[in-house]
Amino acid sequence: MTASKTAAAVKPARAARKEPPAETAAEASELMMGELSELLGYALKRAQLRVFEDFLQSVAPVQLTPAQFSVLLLLDANPGRNQTEIATTLGILRPNFVAMLDALESRGLCQRTRSPSDRRSHILVLTDKGRATLARAKKLVATRHEARLTELLGRDNSAALLAMLAKIAREF
Amino acid sequence: MTASKTAAAVKPARAARKEPPAETAAEASELMMGELSELLGYALKRAQLRVFEDFLQSVAPVQLTPAQFSVLLLLDANPGRNQTEIATTLGILRPNFVAMLDALESRGLCQRTRSPSDRRSHILVLTDKGRATLARAKKLVATRHEARLTELLGRDNSAALLAMLAKIAREF
DNA sequence: CCTATTTGATATGGTGCATAACAATTATCG
DNA sequence: CGATAATTGTTATGCACCATATCAAATAGG
Numbered sequence: 001m002t003a004s005k006t007a008a009a010v011k012p013a014r015a016a017r018k019e020p021p022a023e024t025a026a027e028a029s030e031l032m033m034g035e036l037s038e039l040l041g042y043a044l045k046r047a048q049l050r051v052f053e054d055f056l057q058s059v060a061p062v063q064l065t066p067a068q069f070s071v072l073l074l075l076d077a078n079p080g081r082n083q084t085e086i087a088t089t090l091g092i093l094r095p096n097f098v099a100m101l102d103a104l105e106s107r108g109l110c111q112r113t114r115s116p117s118d119r120r121s122h123i124l125v126l127t128d129k130g131r132a133t134l135a136r137a138k139k140l141v142a143t144r145h146e147a148r149l150t151e152l153l154g155r156d157n158s159a160a161l162l163a164m165l166a167k168i169a170r171e172f
Numbered sequence: 173m174t175a176s177k178t179a180a181a182v183k184p185a186r187a188a189r190k191e192p193p194a195e196t197a198a199e200a201s202e203l204m205m206g207e208l209s210e211l212l213g214y215a216l217k218r219a220q221l222r223v224f225e226d227f228l229q230s231v232a233p234v235q236l237t238p239a240q241f242s243v244l245l246l247l248d249a250n251p252g253r254n255q256t257e258i259a260t261t262l263g264i265l266r267p268n269f270v271a272m273l274d275a276l277e278s279r280g281l282c283q284r285t286r287s288p289s290d291r292r293s294h295i296l297v298l299t300d301k302g303r304a305t306l307a308r309a310k311k312l313v314a315t316r317h318e319a320r321l322t323e324l325l326g327r328d329n330s331a332a333l334l335a336m337l338a339k340i341a342r343e344f
Numbered sequence: 345c346c347t348a349t350t351t352g353a354t355a356t357g358g359t360g361c362a363t364a365a366c367a368a369t370t371a372t373c374g
Numbered sequence: 375c376g377a378t379a380a381t382t383g384t385t386a387t388g389c390a391c392c393a394t395a396t397c398a399a400a401t402a403g404g
Contacts, residue, residue, distance in 0.1 A: 031261040034249030035310070040321060040330070041227050041238055043337035044220040046263070050341050051213045066213055067360095077206030084382065089203040091218070096361065098384060112383095120369045120382040138207070149212055152344055153336055158212070164325055164333050165215035169222050172324055239391095256351065268392065270353060284352095292351040292400045 051149070058144035062137045067092075068104060069141070072134045075110055075126045082121035083112075109133055223321070230316035234309045239264075240276060241313070244306045247282055247298045254293035255284075281305055 036042055055066050064072070067090075074086055087097035101124070104110045109130035112122040126134065150158040208214055227238050236244070239262075246258055259269035273296070276282045281302035284294040298306065322330040 031246065031253065031257060032249040033261070034245055036242055036245050036249075037338070038318075038334070039242070039245075039313075040318065040334055040337070041220070041223045042242060043334055043341065044216070044223055045238070046341035047337040047344075048213070048216040048220045049263075050344050051216055054344060055213050066217070070208055070211070070214060073206055073208050073211075074203065077204040077208075081203065082382075085203060089205070091221075093362065094383070095363085095385080118370070118382085122383070141211075146212065149340070149344065152339065157332075157336060160329075161333065161336050162210070162212055162215055164329060165212070165219040166209070167324065168321070169215065169218035172219075172222050172226060172321065254351075265393065266352070267354080267394085290351085290401070294352070 054148075055141070055145055059137050059140045061140060062133050064133070064137050067100065069134075069137055071100065071104065072109065072126065072130060072137070075124055076131065076134055079125055080123055082115065082123060084121070086124060104130070226320075227313070227317055231309055231312045233312060234305050236305070236309050239272065241306075241309055243272065243276065244281065244298065244302060244309070247296055248303065248306055251297055252295055254287065254295060256293070258296060276302075 052066055055069075059069065070090055071086065074090060075081075078086070083097055083101065084094055087094050092100070101110070101112065105112060108127055111125050111127055113125065115121045115123050153161060224238055227241075231241065242262055243258065246262060247253075250258070255269055255273065256266055259266050264272070273282070273284065277284060280299055283297050283299055285297060287293045287295050325333060
């Protein structure tokens with residue numbers, strides 16, 4: 001996934017600027033974010049990038065991306081569904097879901113089975129290894145990732161944040 | 173930017189499922205989101221996609237992407253800076269910033285000028301057209317986009333949301 | 345002056361996301 | 375029933391975004 005050095009690029013990183021010798025204040029080369037700080041979309045994207053970056057790192061022992069984790073979660077909660085159903089509820093287009101499943105299946109985490117009632121569709125099932133990996137990933141997410149997040153914001157604020165984000169996705 | 177039908181793909185869209193005749197409840201083909209609903213990262217991404225989609229639509233009359241808008245905002249607030257400075261404060265890598273500037277400059281919104289003191293760097297300045305476009309974009313964002321968002325969440329909640337997102341990006 | 349660093353730029357590759365098109369299968373309906 | 379339409383998984387393809395390596399020109403620093 002090349003999660004390598006995403007952080008370096010995102011870090012605002014006060015750039016080295018040629019300081020005119022008569023620089024009045026000490027810290028004058030900081031760029032003004034201006035009205036950018038008020039833009040909710042900007043804050044959303046920045047926070048999302050950071051959270052995903054931390055997710056990757058937290059769950060690194062099981063080598064799962066956020067998208068892959070969400071697929072495993074959904075397969076576990078909804079066994080016996082086909083690709084179209086899983087993909088669309090996750091907002092993934094069917095063509096793009098194929099490669100994702102290939103990756104998970106090749107790692108032995110899930111399995112495609114032809115449905116006897118409709119031989120077009122593939123019934124998706126988690127394997128034992130898939131369930132084990134998911135369980136381990138859940139623990140990593142809870143303890144390393146979400147715990148630190150709720151600690152940063154406070155439990156109540158964290159819940160309120162989640163509720164607002166869900167509301168935006170649902171009703172905006 | 174092909175903002176076309178992103179919505180269609182995201183819409184959960186209860187998929188057509190072959191209903192066993194003896195389906196007990198009426199609404200049984202809804203997929204269980206399960207613990208996905210508790211995942212802050214998932215909610216973040218979904219909300220971010222929706223907000224960006226709405227931004228695109230709201231600001232369509234001036235044909236600016238969120239990234240382009242943020243560049244114009246920063247150029248307006250920090251005149252006389254070079255590409256490296258603007259790019260890094262926005263979290264954009266210098267190589268990728270070149271094409272972005274090409275697009276804006278070819279539309280006559282900003283201008284590159286060789287610095288007399290350092291002939292390597294390009295001083296970036298908004299043109300009059302750029303300032304006018306930015307002003308128009310600001311109004312569109314404020315009235316069509318942010319207004320509806322704060323209306324949905326409530327003024328206080330909206331401010332709290334912004335604060336939390338900024339905190340995540342900064343301190344997480 | 346010689347070397348190291350910086351700046352903008354190019355080339356390139358990976359990844360996510362969207363559309364069109366296709367074969368196999370199933371549904372629909374005259 | 376049989377012709378046509380719709381669905382499922384799949385492939386191919388293109389665009390946007392992001393990251394790295396590399397380069398020439400210019401500057402900085404010893």
